[in-house]
Amino acid sequence: MNPDALTHDDQPVWAGQFTEQEWEILKSQSQANPFAFKMPCCLSRAVLKTSSNGLPFFSHLSDECATAPETVWHIEGKDLVFGALKLFGVNPRSEVPGGTGKDRWKADIYFEHGGRKVAIELQRSYQHLRDFVRRQERYARYGVECYWLLRHSVAMTVGDAIMKKRWKEDFDKKMPPLGHMINSSPAFYWGVLNPGDDPTIVTPGLPLSHFELLAHIVNNDLHWNGMRWSVDRPTVA
Secondary structure, three states, X not given: OOOOEEEOOOOEEOHHHOOHHHHHHHHHHHHHOOOOEEOOOOOOEEEEEEOOOOOEEEEEOOOOOOOHHHHHHHHHHHHHHHHHHHHOOOOOEXXXXXXXXXXXXEEEEEEEEOOEEEEEEEEOOOOOHHHXXXXXXXXXXXXXXXXXXXXXXXXXXXXXXXXXXXXXXXXXXXXXXOOOOOOOEOOEEEEEEOOOOOOOEEEXXXXXXXXXXHHHHXXXXXXXXXXXXXXXXXXOO
């Protein structure tokens, strides 16, 4: 996993690894020493900030870095998730580690609620379909549910990969029955996160605001209904 920043001697750091008090101390120290931290993408100065929702993050001093838009998407996305979860009475944490040995993981956002363990991953760069499945299975081994929010370009590639795989393996290269969203997978949930758009989240067959999606996740409503991801529950006669 790429670090959020590097120290002056090139040690990787993540904003979420610090307590609120430690973060405030680091912010003061970085003002005295502007080059105490640098961005891993371009080695320019990293500025320590805290969002209105309480999310700590490293930021570019300017927008000149070519990778800045991707970084901004990640920060904005985490901030949206943090804010919504706090409104629902959940205590989200950032960059939470878990697992052991080669099976270790680090969740972008993690919370526990009603006896459940939940990770929200914001995937900003390309990842092969098998890596989504591998990471999802690793979380499952530790009893953690995982939901994926993707940048648009990442979603297009993974959706296409899922569609080709399911068309061949699940539908024998024939037209699937009406209602099946074959660019989504029962193996893991994914949605396109577009901060500032309406709706904020677009899942195949299920456009939602991030508030709606996270409310359904917190309430354990989101499920695979055999054809697609849904928040509708069958009514009992």
